[in-house]
Amino acid sequence: METLKSDLNFENFDGARPESSELKPPFPYLEMNWHNGFAAASGGAMKYGGWQIGEENAQRAISLFGKLPGYFGEKEMWAKGKGDGEYPAHSSRFINATAFATRVKWYDGRNGEKGSSKTQVLVYLCEIDKNHNITPYGPALISGGSYHAGVAVSTAFSAWATHISANRDDAGLGNIPAWAFYGYFGTFGDKRITKEVGKSEKNFIVPCQVNFPKEVTALRGLYVGDTVAAEIMTLRKQAQAWLDDAKPRKIQQSEPAMPEFEDPGF
16 A cells, blocks of 8 residues: 655644744744854855854745745755754855844843843845846845844844935935835955954854945945835834834843834834
């Protein structure tokens, strides 16, 4: 008798396990995180730092969008912290994106441990080829990793919005808001850039960077277009409950405040 076969992953299903109570954006999205990389690695995001998509999230994104953005390479094995083995993930040193919503969610510590935070940013991805042709991809949810890495990710997107606003007249951008222009975010060049963070507990991160065009007139070609802009406005409205789900917490004076994104105006 022929054995039944299925492509579903039954091994990891546990019907008795409760689903996470954390609210998620109510639309399809690719999920990725920032990674500092390793100084001893040979190259790419694994050495210089950048964006990472775990294999499970990659397969989910492929099922939703048909593929991953072209700048993400084939999966590689990444080392876990403290010598806990390896895991497969796709990575890229940069992404082409624009941010349209951000939140910082705080979690209470357990058993006397200090609480922690998670910085998350909703972005709209695209692919830009060598001839500057733009192909929209879709929404993605970015996790910043540690508190300071999350601040750096948020700061990079805010710096891009500030750059657009500062050059609005020279570039002839009219009244189109900063969130409607794609940018380049990640790590660039042939040098691993690190930053010391922390007050009582010192540590080093690789901060997310933004790559500004050499000519401000190039900003015009990074407009997402009316169709994607309308979609982003709809997504931003749908994400309001997700934004409201972030637990408020008063920032201590020793901690840098999270920069805010430009209000999309709806």
